[in-house]
Amino acid sequence: MFFFKICMMALQSLWANLLRTLLATLGVIIGVAAVVSAMSILDGANREILQQLESMGADQLVVLNGSSRRHGRQSMLPSLEADDLDAIRECKFVKAVAPEVQSAAQIKYFSKNTEATVLGTTESYTTINNYKPSEGRFLTREDVRAARKVCVLGHRVAEELFGQTPAGGFRVKIKGQGFNVVGVMEKKGVLGFRDVDNQVMIPLTTAMKRVFGFRNLTMITVQADSAKHLKPAIQQVSRALRKAHGIRAGQDDDFNIFTQEEIKSKLDDMTKIFALVLYSIAGISLVVGGIGIMNIMLVSVTERTREIGVRIAVGARPWDIRKQFLIEASIISVMGGALGVLLGLVFADLMENWTTVLKTYTASSTIWYALIMATSVGVISGLYPAYRASSLDPVEALRYE
Numbered sequence: 184m185f186f187f188k189i190c191m192m193a194l195q196s197l198w199a200n201l202l203r204t205l206l207a208t209l210g211v212i213i214g215v216a217a218v219v220s221a222m223s224i225l226d227g228a229n230r231e232i233l234q235q236l237e238s239m240g241a242d243q244l245v246v247l248n249g250s251s252r253r254h255g256r257q258s259m260l261p262s263l264e265a266d267d268l269d270a271i272r273e274c275k276f277v278k279a280v281a282p283e284v285q286s287a288a289q290i291k292y293f294s295k296n297t298e299a300t301v302l303g304t305t306e307s308y309t310t311i312n313n314y315k316p317s318e319g320r321f322l323t324r325e326d327v328r329a330a331r332k333v334c335v336l337g338h339r340v341a342e343e344l345f346g347q348t349p350a351g352g353f354r355v356k357i358k359g360q361g362f363n364v365v366g367v368m369e370k371k372g373v374l375g376f377r378d379v380d381n382q383v384m385i386p387l388t389t390a391m392k393r394v395f396g397f398r399n400l401t402m403i404t405v406q407a408d409s410a411k412h413l414k415p416a417i418q419q420v421s422r423a424l425r426k427a428h429g430i431r432a433g434q435d436d437d438f439n440i441f442t443q444e445e446i447k448s449k450l451d452d453m454t455k456i457f458a459l460v461l462y463s464i465a466g467i468s469l470v471v472g473g474i475g476i477m478n479i480m481l482v483s484v485t486e487r488t489r490e491i492g493v494r495i496a497v498g499a500r501p502w503d504i505r506k507q508f509l510i511e512a513s514i515i516s517v518m519g520g521a522l523g524v525l526l527g528l529v530f531a532d533l534m535e536n537w538t539t540v541l542k543t544y545t546a547s548s549t550i551w552y553a554l555i556m557a558t559s560v561g562v563i564s565g566l567y568p569a570y571r572a573s574s575l576d577p578v579e580a581l582r583y584e
Contacts, residue, residue: 207479208519210472211560215523215553216530218465219545223531225461227543229454233447242278242410243311244417246271246403246424249439261399262428262437265391270427271405274419276412281307281404284390284397290336290383291356292344299340300382301357303390303397311406314379319351319366322386330388334362338370339380357383358394413442469556473564476515480508480568491575501573508569509562516561520554527553 248261263282271280284303289296308314309321316335326333334355341350350364362385371379391397407416417440424438484491491504531543 207475207515208472208522210468210475211516211519211557212472212523212526214465214468214472214560215520215557216527217468218462218553218556219524219527219549220530220534221461221465222458222549223527223543223545224534225454225457226546226549227531227535229450230544231542232450242407242413243443244405244407244413244420245441246405246420247439247441248399248401249437263400263403264398265387265400267400267403267424267427270423271403271420274416274423276407276416276419277405278408279307279311279406281305281311281406282387282400282402283308283404284387284395284399284401285382286395288358288383288394290340290344292353295344297340297343299337300377301390301394302382302384303387303395304384305387308384308404311404314371315369316366317369318349319364321366321368322384327386327388330392331386332360332362332389332393333365333386335366335368335384336364337368337380337382337384340383341367355383357385360394417442466556469560472516472519473560476512476561476564477568479515480512480565481571483511484508484568484572488575491572495575504573505569508572509565512561512565512568513558514561516557516559516564517554519561520557523557524550524553 246263248263265282268280268282271277281304285300287298288301290299290301302308304322305327306322306324309316315321317338318341319335321335322333325331334357336344336350336355344350344355345353350367353364354361355364356362368379368384373379385394405416405420407413421436421440425436428437430436494504528545531545535543
């Protein structure tokens with residue numbers, strides 16, 4: 184009951200100087216809002232990427248171009264070539280190989296056109312990614328061998344160009360060249376890190392020789408014969424590529440191999456770094472807010488010197504005086520924390536609605552962490568003013584005008 188009365192007295196005191204109280208909470212509001220909004224965006228992006236990674240099987244590995252050392256200099260020249268596919272296929276624990284080259288291009292059908300990712304690949308692409316056509320067929324080995332001008336449309340591309348009309352048998356233009364549509368893929372959404380509904384697939388040889396003029400592959404997706412054989416498959420693929428590229432013992436690889444777990448690990452490390460930076464920035468705002476609270480509380484102690492003297496004269500103990508001012512500082516910080524959480528949630532929601540890229544997610548732990556930080560700042564900031572108030576000489580305090 185006594186604690187409740189102290190809280191009511193603190194609220195009355197703060198309400199009597201409402202504008203000053205709000206100004207004191209401004210730093211806490213900004214700091215907490217920064218924590219909540221930034222972590223909501225970061226957690227949302229992290230969840231989105233993890234969901235995309237789940238579409239990459241546990242039995243898959245991805246080979247990307249790496250750096251190479253030529254004439255004593257380190258360069259980022261593409262190193263993966265079509266000839267590497269045969270070397271990888273010979274590996275004992277490799278089940279399937281899907282090479283890829285890709286580039287953005289405009290897809291035209293008479294007066295209609297759309298921007299899409301053009302992906303050059305082989306017939307193994309659907310097997311590895313469990314991604315099937317809903318209409319017509321996918322690319323065949325003969326399409327790749329003969330470098331035919333045929334294409335398979337992603338679900339969204341087909342809708343934008345043909346609506347509800349079946350697209351099979353029609354002819355579209357890719358970079359000014361005519362391609363026969365032989366199929367339309369099922370609606371899939373995101374596969375790995377790519378929106379596959381907004382892509383067009385053509386034979387690898389056609390893409391490299393007749394459309395883009397690429398000499399090197401963008402990446403190679405390799406499927407092991409089972410998840411338990413993934414590590415030996417990585418070792419075999421690495422040895423095969425080093426041999427194919429003529430890399431001697433002691434020299435660095437000119438390619439990079441990643442698995443789902445490695446990508447998750449790197450993502451987790453990056454998330455921790457970003458979180459540390461964001462919390463540090465928010466911490467600076469909270470320190471500024473804490474200084475503001477301390478200043479306001481010191482002003483309050485000066486203004487209420489006579490009141491403190493009266494309370495001490497009628498029997499209030501130093502701890503009672505300290506408790507009152509600590510409660511006031513805590514209330515200021517909690518109010519600032521609550522307003523900061525609300526502002527942070529609103530800002531994160533606006534960012535998600537205004538952009539098509541950001542997906543936000545606010546964990547309850549983020550809110551609790553922000554509120555605990557705000558309360559801690561309030562208590563720490565109120566320690567010195569509370570001690571100063573409890574240390575006043577009652578006789579001098581009663582004389583204060």
